[in-house]
Amino acid sequence: MQKLAIQMTGVVKRFKQHEVLKGLNLAVPERSIFAFLGNNGEGKSTAIRLMLGLLHPDQGTIQILGRDIARERKYILQQTGCLVEAPSAYPNLTAREFLRIACTLKALPRSEIDRVLEIVGLTADGRRRIAQFSLGMKQRLALAHALVGSPKLLILDEPGNGLDPVGMQEIRGLIASLPNASNCTVLISSHQLDEVEKIATHVALLKEGRVQFQSEMATLYAQQDGYLTLTVDDAVSAQRVLIETLLDQVFDVTITSAQSLRVDRIPQELAYRVNACLIKADLRLHQSIFEKPTLEQWFHQTTQEVQFTPRRAA
Ligand SMILES: Nc1ncnc2c1ncn2[C@@H]1O[C@H](COP(=O)(O)OP(=O)(O)OP(=O)(O)O)[C@@H](O)[C@H]1O
Structure with a gap:
């Protein structure tokens, strides 16, 4: 011990x-x-x-x-x-x-x-x-x-x-x-x-x-979900495809610019499915970066009792 x-x-x-x-x-x-x-x-x-x-x-x-x-x-x-x-x-x-x-x-x-x-x-x-x-x-x-x-x-x-x-x-x-x-x-x-x-x-x-x-x-x-930042040709189409295709998965998908999206509260093992889903729909994916919350983000989430767990997309 x-x-x-x-x-x-x-x-x-x-x-x-x-x-x-x-x-x-x-x-x-x-x-x-x-x-x-x-x-x-x-x-x-x-x-x-x-x-x-x-x-x-x-x-x-x-x-x-x-x-x-x-x-x-x-x-x-x-x-x-x-x-x-x-x-x-x-x-x-x-x-x-x-x-x-x-x-x-x-x-x-x-x-x-x-x-x-x-x-x-x-x-x-x-x-x-x-x-x-x-x-x-x-x-x-x-x-x-x-x-x-x-x-x-x-x-x-x-x-x-x-x-x-x-x-x-x-x-x-x-x-x-x-x-x-x-x-x-x-x-x-x-x-x-x-x-x-x-x-x-x-x-x-x-x-x-x-x-x-x-x-x-x-x-x-290892226990934390993370977030995925995607760079694509068309963020609106990418968001639609992700929500339609992965409806029963558990993502918050937010458009951050005409060419970028953010997928929040996602377990690392599901990140590849997001990428695969966009490629399968013939949408150009230029970059996909998975990141975990920083200690500071974790601290705020935990002390404010906001659950950083996956949520169903609307
Ligand atoms: N000698 C004391 N007499 C009465 N109350 C005290 C005494 N020392 C600390 N406290 C109270 O105990 C609580 C915790 O204080 P403490 O200084 O341990 O917090 P802390 O987590 O170190 O805060 P900080 O991050 O601001 O340094 C506070 O409400 C403080 O007012």
């Missing part, structure tokens, strides 16, 4: 009368890059604070790296790095002074400061005060802080905050390399779904206090 880096079972968390987590079950496999998603206020940060032992659950159990956070928090925090907010709280410290605190707590030599500063591209700025840093530099420093001690588990809340496109690409590459290079599991909570999609191996969706959906990314894509 696959080992889990994070296992939350039946976790309930209330703030006075407000029950934020209502029996959360979460299983994060070791060495995964795990996207932890949900709309604002669904409880992602609360769940992360519980994982780090900053809050205590009202019910349920939380195992991190195979150990109980309630009993072995010190061990767990030594093995865990987290980026929860940029280090604006320490404006008068230099970057090196800020990192030295983490090195001291983890009993690591100063060479560790050089190592993590280099990873995030801040070597030349180590002696500058954090107050002089841009937002993106603060974010890089926060990531350097999380990387101190080569943690086995990295928890990142909005790691892309304030990064420019080049910085984003660098940090994305770094995160993607961690499972293989450092045997590290990465949990990312972010609303930048296009970025998350590029590196995540697993995904969970938090809604109304529970994990509504959880799977490998590959399984999520």
Whole structure:
């Protein structure tokens, strides 16, 4: 059985009368890059604070790296790095002074400061005060802080905050390399779904206090219907033929221009039948592209409870 880096079972968390987590079950496999998603206020940060032992659950159990956070928090925090907010709280410290605190707590030599500063591209700025840093530099420093001690588990809340496109690409590459290079599991909570999609191996969706959906990314894509974009000579005729011929199949067929159509909510295995149907009717088909919804499209469909399942054409 696959080992889990994070296992939350039946976790309930209330703030006075407000029950934020209502029996959360979460299983994060070791060495995964795990996207932890949900709309604002669904409880992602609360769940992360519980994982780090900053809050205590009202019910349920939380195992991190195979150990109980309630009993072995010190061990767990030594093995865990987290980026929860940029280090604006320490404006008068230099970057090196800020990192030295983490090195001291983890009993690591100063060479560790050089190592993590280099990873995030801040070597030349180590002696500058954090107050002089841009937002993106603060974010890089926060990531350097999380990387101190080569943690086995990295928890990142909005790691892309304030990064420019080049910085984003660098940090994305770094995160993607961690499972293989450092045997590290990465949990990312972010609303930048296009970025998350590029590196995540697993995904969970938090809604109304529970994990509504959880799977490998590959399984999520395999389960999704997609859409087909067709380029033809005559879109009106093509639409008529498709609706007449495939009436009992299940398509939404929309004309998008005089020469193009879109067939929505279609399983991949039926895409070839659409192409065959047009060719059989002697209609010229110039291009047929099948695509799956992006993570962002899936997120909107799922959180708005719009079913992305095939529908009968009118
Ligand atoms: N210390 C607290 N006291 C009272 N309510 C809280 C506390 N912390 C969080 N909440 C409430 O819990 C709910 C979930 O908040 P949380 O910050 O965990 O959501 P989130 O999913 O991380 O949101 P976002 O995507 O905006 O960061 C919100 O309604 C919030 O107001």
